[in-house]
Amino acid sequence: MAFSDIKLEQKQQALAELRSVKELFASRGWFAGTSGNLSVRVGDYTPDEFYFAITASGKDKTVHTPEDYLFVDKDGKACEATSLKPSAETLIHNEIYRLTGAGAIFHVHSVYSAVISEWFWERKAVPVDGVELIKGLNIWEEEAHIDIPIVSNFAEIPRIVPEVTERLDKRIPGIILRKHGIYAWGANAFEAKRHIESFEFLFEYVYRWEMLNGRK
Numbered sequence: 721m722a723f724s725d726i727k728l729e730q731k732q733q734a735l736a737e738l739r740s741v742k743e744l745f746a747s748r749g750w751f752a753g754t755s756g757n758l759s760v761r762v763g764d765y766t767p768d769e770f771y772f773a774i775t776a777s778g779k780d781k782t783v784h785t786p787e788d789y790l791f792v793d794k795d796g797k798a799c800e801a802t803s804l805k806p807s808a809e810t811l812i813h814n815e816i817y818r819l820t821g822a823g824a825i826f827h828v829h830s831v832y833s834a835v836i837s838e839w840f841w842e843r844k845a846v847p848v849d850g851v852e853l854i855k856g857l858n859i860w861e862e863e864a865h866i867d868i869p870i871v872s873n874f875a876e877i878p879r880i881v882p883e884v885t886e887r888l889d890k891r892i893p894g895i896i897l898r899k900h901g902i903y904a905w906g907a908n909a910f911e912a913k914r915h916i917e918s919f920e921f922l923f924e925y926v927y928r929w930e931m932l933n934g935r936k
């Protein structure tokens with residue numbers, strides 16, 4: 721399927737979803753200092769051909785402008801003539817879509833995710849035990865244990881991609897970049913939002929639990 725074959729309404733819907741999620745996350749203070757990026761996939765999917773709308777790089781995500789988003793292909797290249805640059809982290813979105821076929825991917829920076837990713841860096845995963853909001857990740861076993869993978873935060877994004885390939889766990893709809901933030905995805909924007917909110921809750925829980933226990 722060529723990008724031009726995708727219906728205009730579908731593209732407009734993706735942009736409307738991005739706009740409303742961006743506004744909500746901004747109201748929570750999740751885009752400090754222009755950080756964070758969001759994307760929603762459009763059209764049919766195969767691992768070799770897909771398209772998505774993504775936030776343009778370096779924008780103030782607390783405001784709406786006509787230059788907030790652009791469409792890119794499976795290589796992260798713009799689908800239409802534009803002076804906008806896609807997010808600097810577009811290749812991470814590309815790899816997550818390629819591996820999972822997700823419908824939306826959201827990335828935010830939070831102090832809790834950054835602190836606990838460093839705290840658990842040696843084990844390369846944040847462990848969470850039996851917390852109810854694990855069910856928000858669509859994992860329904862009682863007293864489930866999950867390990868949320870952490871990958872390196874290299875300045876060159878292409879160096880991060882192979883770690884995402886290696887560490888992404890299809891049962892867990894998220895991956896943490898060390899001292900950076902969370903990527904969460906889902907079949908659509910509704911699910912990706914539920915996942916990122918659940919992760920952020922779990923990070924704060926784990927942080928507070930570790931503090932309470934005075935772990936060394």
Ligand SMILES: CSC[C@@H](O)[C@@H](O)C(=O)COP(=O)(O)O
Pocket residue numbers: 753754755756757775776777778779806807808809827
């Ligand atoms: C300004 S700090 C954040 C960036 O380095 C990056 O991690 C980020 O999340 C936003 O980059 P962007 O290129 O705007 O998508």
Ligand SMILES: [Zn+2]
Pocket residue numbers: 755756757809827828829900901
């Ligand atoms: Zn980031």
